Amino acid sequence: MSAILVRPDLHHQFGARNPQFCLVVDSANKYGIGMDGQSSLYHRTSQIALHPGESLETFLATRAPREADILVVTPGTFLSSPGASVIGEDRKLSVVPCASTPVTAAQLSYFLEICESIDHDSVAARSDAILEALNLAESVRIVDARRGTSASFGSLGDYDWNVQAGVLSGGEQQIAPNGELSAVPLDIMHFDAERRLDLCGQIAMSGTVIVHRGGNESDEDEQARLYARLAAATHGDAVVLDIDHGRIVGVRPHGPEAKPAVEALEELFQADSRYQIVWEFGLGLNDGIKPVGGNCGLNEVCGGRGAQLHIGIGLTPWTKFALTFHCADSLVQVGEAVLAEPLRRSMTRRRGPACGCDEGARGVW
Numbered sequence: 533m534s535a536i537l538v539r540p541d542l543h544h545q546f547g548a549r550n551p552q553f554c555l556v557v558d559s560a561n562k563y564g565i566g567m568d569g570q571s572s573l574y575h576r577t578s579q580i581a582l583h584p585g586e587s588l589e590t591f592l593a594t595r596a597p598r599e600a601d602i603l604v605v606t607p608g609t610f611l612s613s614p615g616a617s618v619i620g621e622d623r624k625l626s627v628v629p630c631a632s633t634p635v636t637a638a639q640l641s642y643f644l645e646i647c648e649s650i651d652h653d654s655v656a657a658r659s660d661a662i663l664e665a666l667n668l669a670e671s672v673r674i675v676d677a678r679r680g681t682s683a684s685f686g687s688l689g690d691y692d693w694n695v696q697a698g699v700l701s702g703g704e705q706q707i708a709p710n711g712e713l714s715a716v717p718l719d720i721m722h723f724d725a726e727r728r729l730d731l732c733g734q735i736a737m738s739g740t741v742i743v744h745r746g747g748n749e750s751d752e753d754e755q756a757r758l759y760a761r762l763a764a765a766t767h768g769d770a771v772v773l774d775i776d777h778g779r780i781v782g783v784r785p786h787g788p789e790a791k792p793a794v795e796a797l798e799e800l801f802q803a804d805s806r807y808q809i810v811w812e813f814g815l816g817l818n819d820g821i822k823p824v825g826g827n828c829g830l831n832e833v834c835g836g837r838g839a840q841l842h843i844g845i846g847l848t849p850w851t852k853f854a855l856t857f858h859c860a861d862s863l864v865q866v867g868e869a870v871l872a873e874p875l876r877r878s879m880t881r882r883r884g885p886a887c888g889c890d891e892g893a894r895g896v897w
Contacts, residue, residue: 535564536641541573542648543603545708546624547699552600555579556591558609563637565605574601582606588627589614598622601700603708605644607635610747616703625705632744632848633829634752643830646821647709655711655817656698658839662713662815662871663693669866674841676736676862676874679770679786683733685813687866691715691729696833697817709821711833714814714844717778725806728778729813735843736786738770739860739875740823740831741793746848758853759827761796764789770861771797773810780808780845806851812844814856815864815872823858832856839864839872 540553553574555567559581567579582591588604588611596602598620604611604627611627619625628647630640666672666687674683696710717727743759745751765771769787771794773780780801785794800807816835823831834840841859848854864872 535566536637536644537566537568538603538605538644539568539648540571540577540601540603543601543626543708544652545626545647545650545699545706545710546601547652547701549573550599550601550622550624551575552597553577554597554600554602556582556588556596556602556604556606558582558606559584560608563607563640565640582609587612587614589618592618592620592623592625596623600624602626604628605640606631607640613705616705619703619705621703624700624702626700626708626710627705628708629829632746632854633742633827634756635828635830636826639824639826639828639830642824643709646818649820650709650711650818651820652697652699652710658817659695659697659713662817662839663695665866665869665871671730671866672871673865674733674735674859674862675865676738676770676859678861678874679736679738679772681734681736681772683731683735683775686730687715689715689717689730690727691717707833709818709830709833711818711821711835712814712816713839714812716812716844725809729810731775731778731810731813733775735773735775735859736770736861737765737773737843737857737859738786738862739766739840739842739858740834740856741766741827741858742829742831742856743827744829744848744854744856746852751852755853756827758796761792762855762857763793763827764791765793765857771857775810778810780810800846800853804851807846807855810843810845811847811854812842812856814842814844815839816842816858829856831858834858836860836875837873838870840875841872 607630672685696712769790774782819835
């Protein structure tokens with residue numbers, strides 16, 4: 533039996549099903565990903581391994597079945613997004629992005645289960661409602677009451693809005709699990725430091741951190757060290773950014789545990805000024821997903837309470853790393869409409885002899 537099992541009938545992101553389902557893995561298949569071949573929705577199912585060095589575009593153009601729903605799961609193998617003409621109107625493409633961060637077998641299994649349980653109608657409705665509110669507003673307000681920060685985002689700028697929500701139609705591609713809405717200045721595949729998000733004020737980064745690397749495996753150790761320093765901001769304290777029209781002009785810790793993260797960011801800014809550009813304003817839409825521990829890129833679609841803000845800094849391959857910071861304690865609001873709410877934090881409860889005047893007994897919020 534496969535260590536990780538894909539069940540085609542439960543992948544509802546494909547909507548109205550094609551006659552065939554195809555699971556694509558890489559040649560190593562290091563986690564033993566397999567497929568339940570029994571299906572009541574597909575006439576035929578198949579599992580195909582990419583050849584070493586084969587691009588997804590080449591695979592689609594030469595070997596992929598037609599009239600197929602295609603799920604791609606290739607941990608450790610970088611793939612580029614293919615053009616729509618290569619996909620073709622008779623295919624749908626769903627890709628689990630699991631190469632730019634060190635995704636473990638347990639993490640991958642968890643997120644594949646999430647893929648099976650997503651309410652795509654609900655996520656699509658949430659995305660549509662947020663886009664409608666943004667379209668009617670001149671600006672978005674972002675407030676972290678715990679840290680006393682606030683910022684504004686002009687949502688009607690010249691942006692490329694990337695929507696990863698709802699079911700797929702013929703010829704379309706999405707990440708899996710889907711559930712993200714994000715704005716970047718112009719084309720998400722091209723870095724232009726002169727293009728900026730209309731983002732001004734202070735933003736507190738207090739939540740999951742993701743450090744993506746490019747395709748150079750020699751960067752893995754540096755990626756791990758950078759993540760360890762930046763992840764200090766997830767332990768209760770926050771990193772506060774001062775932002776002027778999409779450019780980071782200051783960074784400071786809100787509490788001592790965030791100091792290593794601030795120092796790491798300052799070093800990045802010094803080494804490459806492109807890291808000072810806030811490249812992405814994103815909202816994770818899956819309120820049913822809890823982020824997993826460690827540096828896992830699949831955490832990006834986690835939605836907190838309805839939706840959750842995250843911002844992106846850097847863009848591979850133009851910068852060595854691309855950083856995603858969740859802002860779990862931020863309220864995102866358009867007028868009276870709330871787009872994202874802060875996470876509710878639970879008290880840490882202990883039974884023991886310590887009292888509240890003992891510093892070692894303080895709770896973690």
